[in-house]
Amino acid sequence: xxxxxxxxxxxxxxxxxxxxxxxxxxxxxxxxxxxxxxxxxxxxxxxxxxxxxxxxxxxxxxxxxxxxxxxxxxxxxxxxxxxxxxxxxxxxxxxxxxxxxxxxxxxxxxxxxxxxxxxxxxxxxxxxxxxxxxxxxxxxxxxxxxxxxxxxxxxxxxxxxxxxxxxxxxxxxxxxxxxxxxxxxxxxxxxxxxxxxxxxxxxxxxxxxxxxxxxxxxxxxxxxxxxxxxxxxxxxxxxxxxxxxxxxxxxxxxxxxxxxxxxxxxxxxxxxxxxxxxxxxxxxxxxxxxxxxxxxxxxxxxxxxxxxxxxxxxxxxxxxxxxxxxxxxxxxxxxxxxxxxxx
Amino acid sequence: xxxxxxxxxxxxxxxxxxxxxxxxxxxxxxxxxxxxxxxxxxxxxxxxxxxxxxxxxxxxxxxxxxxxxxxxxxxxxxxxxxxxxxxxxxxxxxxxxxxxxxxxxxxxxxxxxxxxxxxxxxxxxxxxxxxxxxxxxxxxxxxxxxxxxxxxxxxxxxxxxxxxxxxxxxxxxxxxxxxxxxxxxxxxxxxxxxxxxxxxxxxxxxxxxxxxxxxxxxxxxxxxxxxxxxxxxxxxxxxxxxxxxxxxxxxxxxxxxxxxxxxxxxxxxxxxxxxxxxxxxxxxxxxxxxxxxxxxxxxxxxxxxxxxxxxxxxxxxxxxxxxxxxxxxxxxxxxxxxxxxxxxxxxxxxxxxxxxxxxxxxxxxxxxxxxxxxxxxxxxxxxxxxxxxxxxxxxxxxxxxxxxxxxxxxxxxxxxxxxxxxxxxxxxxxxxxxxxxxxxxxxxxxx
Numbered sequence: 001x002x003x004x005x006x007x008x009x010x011x012x013x014x015x016x017x018x019x020x021x022x023x024x025x026x027x028x029x030x031x032x033x034x035x036x037x038x039x040x041x042x043x044x045x046x047x048x049x050x051x052x053x054x055x056x057x058x059x060x061x062x063x064x065x066x067x068x069x070x071x072x073x074x075x076x077x078x079x080x081x082x083x084x085x086x087x088x089x090x091x092x093x094x095x096x097x098x099x100x101x102x103x104x105x106x107x108x109x110x111x112x113x114x115x116x117x118x119x120x121x122x123x124x125x126x127x128x129x130x131x132x133x134x135x136x137x138x139x140x141x142x143x144x145x146x147x148x149x150x151x152x153x154x155x156x157x158x159x160x161x162x163x164x165x166x167x168x169x170x171x172x173x174x175x176x177x178x179x180x181x182x183x184x185x186x187x188x189x190x191x192x193x194x195x196x197x198x199x200x201x202x203x204x205x206x207x208x209x210x211x212x213x214x215x216x217x218x219x220x221x222x223x224x225x226x227x228x229x230x231x232x233x234x235x236x237x238x239x240x241x242x243x244x245x246x247x248x249x250x251x252x253x254x255x256x257x258x259x260x261x262x263x264x265x266x267x268x269x270x271x272x273x274x275x276x277x278x279x280x281x282x283x284x285x286x287x288x289x290x291x292x293x294x295x296x297x298x299x300x301x302x303x304x305x306x307x308x309x310x311x312x313x314x315x316x317x318x319x320x321x322x323x324x325x326x327x328x329x330x331x332x333x334x335x336x337x338x339x340x341x342x343x
Numbered sequence: 344x345x346x347x348x349x350x351x352x353x354x355x356x357x358x359x360x361x362x363x364x365x366x367x368x369x370x371x372x373x374x375x376x377x378x379x380x381x382x383x384x385x386x387x388x389x390x391x392x393x394x395x396x397x398x399x400x401x402x403x404x405x406x407x408x409x410x411x412x413x414x415x416x417x418x419x420x421x422x423x424x425x426x427x428x429x430x431x432x433x434x435x436x437x438x439x440x441x442x443x444x445x446x447x448x449x450x451x452x453x454x455x456x457x458x459x460x461x462x463x464x465x466x467x468x469x470x471x472x473x474x475x476x477x478x479x480x481x482x483x484x485x486x487x488x489x490x491x492x493x494x495x496x497x498x499x500x501x502x503x504x505x506x507x508x509x510x511x512x513x514x515x516x517x518x519x520x521x522x523x524x525x526x527x528x529x530x531x532x533x534x535x536x537x538x539x540x541x542x543x544x545x546x547x548x549x550x551x552x553x554x555x556x557x558x559x560x561x562x563x564x565x566x567x568x569x570x571x572x573x574x575x576x577x578x579x580x581x582x583x584x585x586x587x588x589x590x591x592x593x594x595x596x597x598x599x600x601x602x603x604x605x606x607x608x609x610x611x612x613x614x615x616x617x618x619x620x621x622x623x624x625x626x627x628x629x630x631x632x633x634x635x636x637x638x639x640x641x642x643x644x645x646x647x648x649x650x651x652x653x654x655x656x657x658x659x660x661x662x663x664x665x666x667x668x669x670x671x672x673x674x675x676x677x678x679x680x681x682x683x684x685x686x687x688x689x690x691x692x693x694x695x696x697x698x699x700x701x702x703x704x705x706x707x708x709x710x711x712x713x714x715x716x717x718x719x720x721x722x723x724x725x726x727x728x729x730x731x732x733x734x735x736x737x738x739x740x741x742x743x744x745x746x747x748x749x750x751x752x753x754x755x756x757x758x759x760x761x762x763x764x765x766x767x768x769x770x771x772x773x774x775x776x777x778x779x780x781x782x783x784x785x786x787x788x789x790x
Contacts, residue, residue, distance in 0.1 A: 074636065
């Protein structure tokens with residue numbers, strides 16, 4: 001019996017090693033946006049502390065939070081990186097599996113930039129331009145009509161007459177949420193379409209209608225990562241892609257960045273709040289593992305220390321926008337303050 | 344009789360003149376040959392394109408640019424107590440070591456009369472990999488007596504500088520690049536002319552662990568190769584006995600009834616199940632139920648064993664089936680038991696076929712990423728796993744996982760790394776498949 005033999009041998013192995021094998025290193029999983037920052041911190045942590053280098057996994061914000069909430073114990077992860085705030089459903093799942101206390105740590109802000117081929121035309125966008133270019137229905141002469149814009153100049157005469165082609169993050173990405181809220185919804189409001197939608201469909205459905213995109217191939221969802229968006233732009237010079245600030249900063253020789261509301265995205269303009277499209281980045285810590293997993297407390301303290309997350313630290317150099325309230329975060333981490341209910 | 348008369352007499356044609364039907368048949372054969380040749384050519388072109396693109400991207404990774412820096416290990420900075428106490432010295436972090444390297448480089452420039460191109464100390468320091476301070480710190484902590492001396496330290500050059508000498512970064516791209524300036528490249532050129540900066544074989548790529556996005560030049564495959572090796576050991580140790588036992592039982596001993604038919608269908612089916620399914624199974628059984636650690640080669644090995652088993656059983660059964668019944672009959676005829684006939688006569692004759700299937704199964708398992716996604720092996724791992732058997736439970740990465748990880752990184756230097764990792768993986772695969780062919784050629788018997 002092949003299957004039986006196999007299970008027996010597998011369990012024998014599991015039992016032999018099993019519970020006695022104490023985990024020595026911190027385990028982290030979650031957002032692929034936070035992954036490079038966490039890897040930089042983990043590397044420096046391993047170099048400068050007695051503890052082994054933490055293991056950092058990607059997989060996405062939602063997946064990471066779900067893993068965090070799988071339960072308490074050495075075969076579950078300690079920290080979940082997340083590019084969006086934890087949801088009530090995650091907290092419920094956590095409570096259900098005995099993970100009652102979670103610490104929320106905001107590490108800084110991430111800017112989202114719009115970039116096109118370095119040799120192409122320059123762009124100066126407003127959220128309304130993006131809405132009018134990509135939305136399924138737009139306002140024209142006071143009425144909602146299907147979007148027929150072909151070039152950016154059709155949308156806004158001040159923009160170059162280049163065919164509209166946008167590579168935006170797919171719906172599984174946390175970045176898409178920011179794009180929806182900070183660009184499409186804002187643009188929907190500014191162009192007056194939101195009012196018309198609400199008048200036609202009611203409050204709830206009207207707001208949702210703002211996020212409906214045209215489906216004639218002008219807006220392309222990218223489900224891979226930024227390297228795929230970059231490759232698409234290289235193949236199609238008319239394309240404009242959505243990137244994280246750090247990715248853009250690593251590829252300034254291939255991409256040129258567009259301004260939004262007249263502001264050029266940079267660490268400075270994002271931290272001052274002038275550049276509108278940004279979001280906070282978090283990690284969530286399972287409090288029950290503090291003091292059990294060696295080095296966990298030291299790792300999270302090191303992550304938010306001025307040496308790492310401060311304005312002159314390596315994370316800022318890589319593209320993280322330092323949190324002006326970092327001192328408060330450091331105090332909360334030192335005191336191991338668990339997060340309260342979501343407001 | 345001449346040709347002309349042959350043509351005039353119907354039904355009495357020469358065999359040498361082709362009639363219409365023969366001509367059509369010959370043409371059909373020629374067409375088929377052309378199709379076959381075209382198919383092979385397309386396959387070869389695809390293979391060549393693949394290999395050329397991989398090698399064009401990746402082969403440069405095996406050379407790496409380094410800078411020889413005379414570093415003065417200032418006792419005042421590195422050992423504040425003055426007693427060479429390791430605990431106190433460990434308090435000086437890599438941040439404290441970086442300026443020493445920059446100063447060393449500046450001193451070397453002065454000595455060789457190289458102009459600093461108007462660059463500030465920070466920009467000069469940016470030529471040196473961020474990995475170098477960590478290397479230097481490890482060196483000093485391992486041998487505290489070095490403090491106070493001036494040592495010659497071979498530091499990695501930063502990824503952009505390395506890219507410049509490999510043609511990836513140019514003066515034009517540097518002018519647009521926020522991470523490097525043409526002045527820094529000019530300085531690198533001057534350093535090269537002075538013999539301070541040179542390129543050498545990149546042993547670190549094979550032995551070093553992965554590195555973060557800020558230091559692509561230091562990233563290596565060490566942990567991934569070890570992790571893959573550990574997983575292959577687990578797969579070999581588990582799937583060889585289980586697979587061979589299962590196939591011998593099914594082929595030689597099991598009665599032929601509906602139940603064994605069902606098993607046979609299931610095995611063929613399992614061989615075609617997408618590998619990600621085994622990852623989901625592994626997460627549920629080995630991690631959530633059995634409580635094995637995340638990211639560990641043992642779990643990866645177990646999952647890959649599950650995946651490989653049907654792919655081993657099928658060729659093993661075919662190899663056993665290929666042994667002619669006369670051998671079994673002869674053994675039984677001289678009084679051997681059923682088991683003796685199998686183990687003394689059938690199995691040795693089937694062994695080359697079984698081993699070939701085994702090696703090809705292992706090679707497939709070596710290249711799998713999908714089942715490892717869910718069990719936490721697609722991760723940033725910098726610590727080497729320990730020696731077996733404990734090492735099987737330590738976190739590790741794997742070769743195909745490393746390729747996948749590197750292709751997602753923002754820094755273009757990782758494209759080269761990923762290409763290099765594919766080359767290393769291909770070398771392993773080609774070696775394994777060549778071994779399989781060799782075994783078959785040397786030991787396989789035909790009847």
